[in-house]
Amino acid sequence: MLGARSDIYLRKLLLVVSLLLLFAGPFAAIAQPITPLAPPSGSDPEYRINPGDELDILIWGEERLQRVVRVLPDGTFTFPLAGRIAAADRTVTEIANQIRLNIAPNYREGAPDITVAVREATGMRFYVMGKVRTPGGFSSGKAVNVIQALSMAGGLAEFADVKNAIILRHTAQGQTVERVRLSALLKGARGIDPGRLAAPLPLLEAGDVLLIP
Template sequence: MATLKALPGLLAALCMGAPALAAAKDVVPVVQASGVDPEYRVNPGDELDILVWGDERLQRLVRVLPDGTLNFPLAGRVSAANRTVREIALQIRDNLAPNYREAPPDVTVAVREATGMRFYVMGKVRTPGGFASGRSVNVLQALSMAGGLAEFADVKNAIILRQTAQGQTVEPVRLSRVLKGARKMDTGRLDVPLPVLGAGDVLVIP
C-alpha cells in the first residue's frame, strides 16, 4: 500500500524531469574555443587546434600563415582564411580520405587564439590600442572595448581606415546620431547597419 501511495508522487517527479531529460538528449556538443563564435571567419595569424579522431599523432596546434593557408600532415596545404572551423575541418577530412581504405576519421578544428582578428581604436578614447576578438565587432562594440569616448571626442568626424586589395580606404562613420539614442533615432530596424570592423581596420575618433 505504501508503494501505491507513493506512485503518484513518483509519476509527477518523472513528468517534471521529462523536459530536462529531453533537452539533455537533444544537446549536440560543439567543440569550439570559449568566446569564439562558431560562424567566426578565420584570419591569417589565428591559432587553430586540429584533432583527427582516433590518431593522436595527428593532433596539432597550427597557426594560419600570412597567405591564409595552413599545412597539416597527410592533408597538405589547406585554405583557411575567411572560412569557418567547420569548413576547414571538412576540407582536411577530404584531403585525408585517400590515406584511408575505409571512411576517413572525423576531424575537429577549434580556434585557440583569434589573434588574427585584431583591429585598432585610436584617437580620443579612454584606452586606445589594438584589440582581438573571436566574433564580428561593430564600431559601437569596438568603442566600448576601448573604454568609451574621451573628453572632447569629435564623433561627427570619426572614420575607419581599411586596407583593401586596391589599397587603403577611408570610410566615414556616423556615430553621433547613434550615440544620442532615442532622441535622434526611431524605433525599428536601422536603415543603415553599423559598420563592422575587420582584421587590420583602424577606428579613428578625432
C-alpha cells in the same frame, strides 16, 4: 423583519459582485504581464580566420594527429595527410570540411569527424585611436562592429567628435576611408527608431583603424 434584512443584504451583495465583474476586465488586462517581443532572427557573423591566427585541430579517433597550427602570412597552413590548407577568410567549419575532404582517400570507411577551433585570434587585430579612453590595438575571436570596438577601448573620451568618425582600411587596391555615423546610435532611443536597422553596423576587419577625432 429578519427576512427584509436578509433581502437587503442579498441585494447589496449582488451589487458588489456586479461592480467587481464590471471592473474586473480592464484591471485584469492591466495586471497581465507584458510579453517582450522576440529579438530579430540572426546573430553575429561567424568569425573568419586571418593570417596569424592559431588553430586547434583534432581528428576524432586519431589523437596522434591533433595539432596546434598557426596560419601563415599567405593565409595557409599544412596538416598531416591533408597537405596545404587555405584558411584565410574562411570559417572553422569550412576549414574542417576541407581537411576532411583532403584526408578522406586515406580511410576506407570515410574520414572521421574533425574539430577546428580558434585557439588564439592574434590575426584579428584592429586599432581604435583618437578620443577614446584607452586607445590602442585589440584582438577578438569573432567579428566586431564599431560599437563593440568602442566598448573595448573604454568608450568615448571628452570632446569626441562622433559625427566624423572613420575607418581606415588597407585593401589590395590601397588604403580606403569609410565614414562611420555614430552620433545617432550613441544617442540611443533619442536618435534611432525601434526595429531592424536599415543598414547593419560596420564590422572591423583585421588591421582596420577606427579613428574618433
